[in-house]
Amino acid sequence: xxxxxxxxxxxxxxxxxxxxxxxxxxxxxxxxxxxxxxxxxxxxxxxxxxxxxxxxxxxxxxxxxxxxxxxxxxxxxxxxxxxxxxxxxxxxxxxxxxxxxxxxxxxxxxxxxxxxxxxxxxxxxxxxxxxxxxxxxxxxxxxxxxxxxxxxxxxxxxxxxxxxxxxxxxxxxxxxxxxxxxxxxxxxxxxxxxxxxxxxxxxxxxxxxxxxxxxxxxxxxxxxxxxxxxxxxxxxxxxxxxxxxxxxxxxxxxxxxxxxxxxxxxxxxxxxxxxxxxxxxxxxxxxxxxxxx
Ligand SMILES: Nc1ncnc2c1ncn2[C@@H]1O[C@H](COP(=O)(O)OP(=O)(O)OP(=O)(O)O)[C@@H](O)[C@H]1O
Ligand SMILES: [Mg+2]
Numbered sequence: 197x198x199x200x201x202x203x204x205x206x207x208x209x210x211x212x213x214x215x216x217x218x219x220x221x222x223x224x225x226x227x228x229x230x231x232x233x234x235x236x237x238x239x240x241x242x243x244x245x246x247x248x249x250x251x252x253x254x255x256x257x258x259x260x261x262x263x264x265x266x267x268x269x270x271x272x273x274x275x276x277x278x279x280x281x282x283x284x285x286x287x288x289x290x291x292x293x294x295x296x297x298x299x300x301x302x303x304x305x306x307x308x309x310x311x312x313x314x315x316x317x318x319x320x321x322x323x324x325x326x327x328x329x330x331x332x333x334x335x336x337x338x339x340x341x342x343x344x345x346x347x348x349x350x351x352x353x354x355x356x357x358x359x360x361x362x363x364x365x366x367x368x369x370x371x372x373x374x375x376x377x378x379x380x381x382x383x384x385x386x387x388x389x390x391x392x393x394x395x396x397x398x399x400x401x402x403x404x405x406x407x408x409x410x411x412x413x414x415x416x417x418x419x420x421x422x423x424x425x426x427x428x429x430x431x432x433x434x435x436x437x438x439x440x441x442x443x444x445x446x447x448x449x450x451x452x453x454x455x456x457x458x459x460x461x462x463x464x465x466x467x468x469x470x471x472x473x474x475x476x477x478x479x480x481x482x483x484x485x486x487x488x489x
C-alpha cells in the first residue's frame with residue numbers, strides 16, 4: 197500500500213479539496229481499493245464523504261496519533277492507496293503523519309502568504325527523508341505570480357507540472373459529496389485533476405519502485421497539453437468562491453467512521469483513456485506503460 201499525505205501549514209491551501217479529488221481519481225484508475233483518511237478535527241473531508249452516495253473510495257476518520265495503526269489495518273484489508281488529509285498545522289503529530297508518507301503533497305496557492313509558510317512543511321518532510329511535491333492550486337491563468345510562485349517553490353523541491361486553476365466548480369462539486377470529474381467530466385477542472393493524478397501515480401510508482409503502480413499512460417507534459425489547460429478563462433473575482441445552491445449539511449462523522457464495503461479488485465484497464473484519447477499516446481510523453489518496457 198502506498199501513502200499519499202496532503203500537508204501544509206497554511207489553512208485553505210487546498211489539502212481537503214485535493215484529498216477528495218485525488219482519491220476519487222485514483223479509485224477510477226483501477227489500482228485497487230483506495231482509502232481516504234481524515235485526520236483533521238475540522239472534519240471537512242468527513243462531511244464531504246458523508247454527503248457522498250458512492251461507497252468508494254473507502255473512508256476512515258482517524259486521530260493523528262493513531263494513524264500508524266489505522267494504516268496497518270488498511271494494509272491488511274487490501275487497500276492499495278491511502279490518501280491522508282491533515283489539519284493546517286506544523287506540530288509533532290503532523291510530523292508523525294509525514295513519517296508514514298511515501299509522498300508528501302504540499303498544495304500551495306500562488307500567494308506570498310502561502311509561499312512564506314511552505315518552509316515549515318518542507319522541513320518536516322526533509323527531517324523524515326520523505327519526497328515531496330508542490331501542487332499549485334487556485335491559480336489564475338497567465339498571471340505573473342503563478343510563474344513566479346513555481347520558480348520560488350522549485351528552490352525547495354519538485355513542483356507538479358499540472359496546476360489546478362481557480363474555478364468555482366472545484367468547490368461546487370464537493371457540496372453533495374462528489375468531485376468535479378463526477379459532476380462535469382468534460383470540464384477543464386476535471387482534466388486538471390485527472391492529469392494531476394496520473395502524474396502523481398507515475399511519481400509514486402517510481403519512488404516506491406512499484407512497476408505495477410505505473411499508470412497505463414504517462415502524463416502528457418508537452419507544452420501544448422500544459423498550455424491547453426489555461427486556454428479557458430477562469431474565475432478570479434470574489435464570486436469565484438461562492439457555492440451556488442445551499443444544501444442541507446450532513447451530520448458530522450463519528451470519531452472513527454467504519455470503512456464501508458470494499459470494492460473487489462478489478463482487472464487493470466488496458467485502455468486508459470485519459471489525456472485526450474488515443475492520438476495523444478503517440479506523443480513522446482504520452483506513451484503507454486508497456487511501450488517503455
Ligand atoms: N482550485 C480551486 N478553485 C476554487 N476554489 C478552491 C480551489 N481549491 C480549493 N478551493 C476552495 O478553497 C477553500 C479551501 O480549500 P480546502 O478546504 O481544500 O483547503 P484546506 O487546505 O483543506 O483548508 P484547511 O487548512 O482549513 O483544512 C474551500 O472552500 C475550497 O472549496
Ligand atoms: Mg482541510
